[in-house]
Amino acid sequence: MVFAHDTEGAMVAAVALVNSAEPPVTMTTTEELAAFFVKHGYTGRLAGDQAELDAVHRILPRLRALLTSSRDDAVDLVNRILAEAKALPQLVRHGDTDWHLHAVEDDRPLHVRILVETAMAMIDVIRADELSRLDICDDPDCDAVVLDLSRNRSRRFCSTTCGNRAAVAAYRARQAN
Ligand SMILES: [Zn+2]
Ligand SMILES: [Zn+2]
Numbered sequence: 001m002v003f004a005h006d007t008e009g010a011m012v013a014a015v016a017l018v019n020s021a022e023p024p025v026t027m028t029t030t031e032e033l034a035a036f037f038v039k040h041g042y043t044g045r046l047a048g049d050q051a052e053l054d055a056v057h058r059i060l061p062r063l064r065a066l067l068t069s070s071r072d073d074a075v076d077l078v079n080r081i082l083a084e085a086k087a088l089p090q091l092v093r094h095g096d097t098d099w100h101l102h103a104v105e106d107d108r109p110l111h112v113r114i115l116v117e118t119a120m121a122m123i124d125v126i127r128a129d130e131l132s133r134l135d136i137c138d139d140p141d142c143d144a145v146v147l148d149l150s151r152n153r154s155r156r157f158c159s160t161t162c163g164n165r166a167a168v169a170a171y172r173a174r175q176a177n
Contacts, residue, residue, distance in 0.1 A: 002133065002149050003124050006100035010121035011067075011147055013040035015134075017056070017114065018064045019144040019158060029053070037110070043094060044106030044113060055111040066118055067145050071131050074122055081119040085112055089120070137162050 001008065017036065020027035027033060033053050037046050046052075066077045081087075087103035104116045125131060137144045137158040144158035157163040 002130065002151075003121070003128070004100075006097075007121040007124040008149060009041060010117045011125070011149075013042075014063055014067060014114070014118040014121070015145050015147045016040070018060060018067060021057075021060050021064075022142065022144045022158075027053075027056070033110075041097070042110070042113070044110075045108075046110060052110055055109060056114065059111045059115055063115065063118060064145065066115075066122060067134050067147075068136065071126055071129070074126055074131065078119045078122050078126065081115050085116045087116050087120070139166055 003011070013036075017027065020032075020036075027036060030048050030050060030053050033056060034046060034048055062077070062081075066074060066081070069077060082103070085104055085108070089101050089103045091099050092102045093099050101120055102117075103120050104113055106113075108116075125133065132153070133148050135146045135148070135156075136142075137146050138156040139158075139162040142158060142162050144162070146155055146158045148155035157166065
């Protein structure tokens, strides 16, 4: 494990959410958002309505900037998000999840909790100077974010689809020579 479990969980969820805006676009229904909520172990309030989904969509550019900025720019974004949300870090334990950090109350809107949780996770990434773990997919036609949590930093593609497409292209290029 590169980062603490809650940091990695928050990063994986944020990357999945940001990448849902890349083709094939997903997270277009309240059902998909509910499935995302469950899959990534969110707790607290889920309104399940269109307003909540719209609010989540509106933070995606900010979330993407947070994940793809330079280290110093990411610091500005983190500090601003935490100040705006009046974040107050508290260690909590719930369900099967051991002590971890929450920084806003469970009844705050989901988009606020997602932003704050991602900002809290980025604190670890910034302090460890590990922003190279975040990159854009190596496929020239893909703008999805890649989170590389592998020990040997070997991950270059956002998905197996992109990885396979690159492998096929490389194979064809060799055949053509
Ligand atoms: Zn929690
Ligand atoms: Zn990709």
